[in-house]
Amino acid sequence: MRLLPMILVAATIGLAGPVAAQGEPPARTITVTGEGQAVAAPDMATITIGVTERNAGAELAADAVNARIGEVIELLGTLGIEQRDRQTTGLTLRPVYADRAGTYDEREVIAFEASNMLRARVRDLDALGEVLGQVVSGGANRLEGLSFGFAEPGPLEDAARRDAVQDAVERAELYAEAAGVTLGPVMSISESGGGGGPVPMMRMADAMESMPVEAGESSVSAAVTVVFGIE
Template identity: 50%
Template sequence: MRRSALVTAVLPLALLFAAPLAAQETLRPTLSVSGEGTAFATPDVATITLGVTAQSETAADAMAQTSEIGARILERLTAMGVAARDVQTSDLSLNPIWSNRPVDNQQPKITGFEASNRVTIRVQQLDTLGDVLGAVLEDGANRLGGLSFGLKDPAPLLDEARRDAVADAMARAKVYAEAAGVTLGPVVSISEGGTSTPRPEMMMSLRASDMAVPVAEGETGITASVNMVFSIGE
């Protein structure tokens, strides 16, 4: 009976001393840093967003004009070798045009209608981009919503950016550890902070002589960030 009571008394003491040891192991000092890396490459695909807008006294005529111009643009793109899967029509709209000022204290009246639609074109042969832009403008496109460049396969560039982000985080950790006079231990955890694709620099201008649009695509880049935690040695 006495031996059994002794064992029962020793067990809580052992647990009592083990708890602080576990807490010390859990609260071991660490160093948290973040890193960022950006990789650049020459783009190999471009996306154009353009629009067609027409106004008329009747809704039917405004829509007919827009449809005629849109059909002409689609026909031209097909003739230039742009695949049907790379062309998408969207945002077809028809809105009334109101008089700016009321007459004889009357409410504004509808004076006409404006029809518009938007076409998104993916150009996979960048050497034809200027010709495509010039052709659609010549065929009646009167709104250019945007031009962006990208990559058909961004995965290798993204991997390069991630490697640069890890190298950046490790370099920062070494600097902090050295400045603090501590020894940098192994990596405890790594988590991705996110990725982004900055818009590339580009130049656009119109040549009135033949409506061709010279474009410089520049470079496109992908940025990746990472969060890393290192243990600190004694």
Template identity: 45%
Template sequence: MRALTLVVALLLASPVLAESEAFITVSGEANVVTAPDMATLSLGAKERGKDPITAMNGTSAVLESVIARLRAQGVEERDIQTSSLRLNRLARWDRDKDVEVFEGFEASNILTIRVKDLSRLSAVLAAVLEDGANSLSNLSWGVQNPQVLEDEARRRAVKDAMAKAALYADAAGVDLGPVISIRDTADPMVQTSMHRDAPMLEAMAADVPVAAGEIEATARVTMVFEIAR
């Protein structure tokens, strides 16, 4: 009996223990769209030769001209990087003679470049064609300062979540209390255009037409609000 009396006394002395806290949990989302101001792509040269040195020298000569042209077109040194350097032995199987037929070597030297003046992108692509580049791939679009785009999307996502929380509270006939937690649930935020492998440059002529489209940043948040009493 004494134990039961003690429990009842504690509950009466601490009303907080007798009622559970109440919350509203909502999610907010926002998309912010802008035009890209930067392009990233891979370009370079593939050459064949009867021996490794001949094949590699062929690509080296082309790449020297390509790099010089890129600099002349305003592409900065820090925006030019060798991303792939390969040398492969070439051979085929002669089924009639049942022997391997050696066909030489193929070397490839590929650069990844960033073009930050999109008004010159078409001219840059045409220029490297003239200098012997015969490989182009992985063209993608981006923004030089994604932080600005991402932060705006975050702000809008929070506003969206707060508007939902206020709506739900009003519909339920309760008062919305302070924010308890905010959790960022978007990853990745900035979505670039779909990667497309471009055709071989040797099949192109004059300036190469390109369409940049749009860049989109998506933010998602989950927010928890206390229900005021």
């Protein structure tokens, strides 16, 4: 695991702080926001796959999708993807209109399109390329998401939080030195946003036996806002 501190820091030095009792000066504080990140090789992947079929009748389109997605689900089972790691994420059935001007009431319905989307977790990354190739060859005609992550992100999240706090402390010390004041004790710590990067989206139209996939590294980030007193 490798830690990469983020540089993004927002700091304020001044008279911000708890409201002082009447007649007393307000507390002097330094407020710093620090960010941290923990990076490691992922140990699992999440894929979003599905089937879309178009037919002249709504029932025919739905039946075709149900048959093909059933085959994909059965195939996932044979590839070692357990039921707990498979989840339906979307079901749609919509009319397809003729491509001509006019309101929807006036346009001719020429077909119906049905879709069934499924999210699956792949816990064996060595088998990911085979899983992707097999499900596309086995009936899935949509591949709309691939992301990498961690089965147990807790330790990485804690490492990112520690890194964020250390980043905040270092920034606060720098600001205190630059301002010619002495940094006091921590008065409060609050956690704000964090998380991984965006998930790339893609679509496959052609079947292939295996897809080359590189997992690379994934990250977990954390951000904290720390208020220090000024002595």
